[in-house]
Amino acid sequence: MTESPARRMTPLRRVRGLGSAHSGTRDFWHQRVTSVAGIPLTIAFIVIVASLLGRNHAAVVQILGSPLVAIIMLLFIINMAYHMWIGMQEIVLDYFHDEYIKLSLLVANTFFVFAVTFASVFAILKLSFGV
Amino acid sequence: MAELQARPMTGAERQRPLSPHLQIYRLTMTMAMSIIHRITGGALYYGMLLLAWWLIAAAAGPNAYATFEAFIGSVIGRLILFGFTWALIHHALGGIRHLIWDTIHGLEPAERELLALATLVGSIVLTLLLWGVCYLMIGGPR
Ligand code: HEM
Numbered sequence: 001m002t003e004s005p006a007r008r009m010t011p012l013r014r015v016r017g018l019g020s021a022h023s024g025t026r027d028f029w030h031q032r033v034t035s036v037a038g039i040p041l042t043i044a045f046i047v048i049v050a051s052l053l054g055r056n057h058a059a060v061v062q063i064l065g066s067p068l069v070a071i072i073m074l075l076f077i078i079n080m081a082y083h084m085w086i087g088m089q090e091i092v093l094d095y096f097h098d099e100y101i102k103l104s105l106l107v108a109n110t111f112f113v114f115a116v117t118f119a120s121v122f123a124i125l126k127l128s129f130g131v
Numbered sequence: 132m133a134e135l136q137a138r139p140m141t142g143a144e145r146q147r148p149l150s151p152h153l154q155i156y157r158l159t160m161t162m163a164m165s166i167i168h169r170i171t172g173g174a175l176y177y178g179m180l181l182l183a184w185w186l187i188a189a190a191a192g193p194n195a196y197a198t199f200e201a202f203i204g205s206v207i208g209r210l211i212l213f214g215f216t217w218a219l220i221h222h223a224l225g226g227i228r229h230l231i232w233d234t235i236h237g238l239e240p241a242e243r244e245l246l247a248l249a250t251l252v253g254s255i256v257l258t259l260l261l262w263g264v265c266y267l268m269i270g271g272p273r
Contacts, residue, residue, distance in 0.1 A: 032230065032233060035226045035229070036230065038223065038226065039223065039227065042219065042223050046216075046219070046261070050261070050264070050265050050268070053265055053268065053269050054268070054269035054270075057189065057192075057193045057196040057197070058193075060189050060196070061189055061190075064186070064189055073186075077179075077182070081179075084172070084175070084176045084179065087172050087176070088173070088176055091172075116180060116183050119186075119187055120179070120182060120183045120186050120187075122190075123183070123186035123189065123190040124190075126190040127189060127190050130190065
């Protein structure tokens with residue numbers, strides 16, 4: 001037993017491969033990457049929404065469906081989806097320790113993020129290509 | 132845990148300080164902003180429903196869009212949108228602060244309190260500025 005691989009691993013090696021979430025620091029790192037990407041995307045998102053205020057439906061449809069605006073909106077939504085999925089997972093892991101409740105909430109998080117993201121992406125694609 | 136045994140054992144018998152309970156901590160600016168960062172993150176999480184509704188309404192047609200416009204133009208709707216704006220700006224500024232801290236800068240006591248205060252003041256100023264500009268653009272509150 002003394003020669004098992006685990007015993008020969010450095011702490012860094014253990015963190016990289018295992019850790020309690022079995023994913024090491026990956027979620028932490030991806031949270032940072034989506035945060036950095038989120039800064040310019042959030043600014044662009046705010047500018048787009050602000051410029052659409054007070055416009056009628058036809059104008060909003062036309063602008064949201066134009067390629068550059070649609071691409072920025074899609075990037076914002078998809079980036080923020082991954083970011084908020086990791087973030088909510090972290091909140092659940094912090095406060096819920098009962099295994100069943102924890103698992104249910106983690107699954108609910110995935111369902112919620114998937115549904116909201118898919119709906120938003122579908123709407124933008126329909127505005128871009130749709131009838 | 133073989134590698135942990137290598138550490139000198141001298142501290143093991145000593146009384147370690149216990150972490151005090153939440154109510155005993157003095158509320159600092161950084162602590163308050165940390166809590167608000169989590170709350171705004173959670174609020175934005177559900178706020179994405181509003182974004183989805185707006186986009187779906189736009190894609191669905193003029194009637195659905197009119198329903199959305201009626202809601203977002205109401206007092207409740209505007210309050211929610213104002214809250215969303217502030218939460219987004221505050222959370223983004225707080226996020227930038229976290230990213231600065233990740234580079235091990237700005238962690239000295241005075242610096243971190245200043246950064247936390249800047250998040251709060253900055254988010255309020257930027258939110259009011261943004262709403263002011265938008266109201267001017269669309270020609271006053273309607
Ligand atoms: C719609 C947009 C956003 C949503 C829904 C969102 C959601 C969340 C959630 C739920 C968390 C977890 C909160 C916690 O663990 O305390 C979080 C954390 C975080 N967010 Fe966001 N966020 C958004 C935008 C942004 C932006 C634009 C930035 C830009 C810098 C950002 C930076 C961060 C950082 C750095 C953390 C980790 C904080 C920590 O480690 O305690 N977020 N976000």
